[in-house]
Amino acid sequence: MAKADMPHAGHDKHLCYLNNLGFQISNPKAYKELVKDGKFMCKVCGRVAADENNLCKPVKL
Ligand SMILES: [Zn+2]
Numbered sequence: 869m870a871k872a873d874m875p876h877a878g879h880d881k882h883l884c885y886l887n888n889l890g891f892q893i894s895n896p897k898a899y900k901e902l903v904k905d906g907k908f909m910c911k912v913c914g915r916v917a918a919d920e921n922n923l924c925k926p927v928k929l
């Protein structure tokens with residue numbers, strides 16, 4: 869991975885990170901796809917995603 873400021877692997881795909889980038893504003897359609905029918909919640913920020921791979925600390929809902 870090229871970026872040095874990632875706290876852990878795959879963080880560039882995590883909603884926590886994408887949200888900080890304004891992904892939900894620049895790409896609302898794609899963002900909705902990630903969160904709709906959410907089955908996992910992030911323990912860190914409370915965001916919900918359909919795929920646990922899009923969260924830092926996923927817990928099953
Ligand atoms: Zn999070």
Ligand SMILES: [Zn+2]
Binds near residue numbers: 876882923
């Ligand atoms: Zn993360």
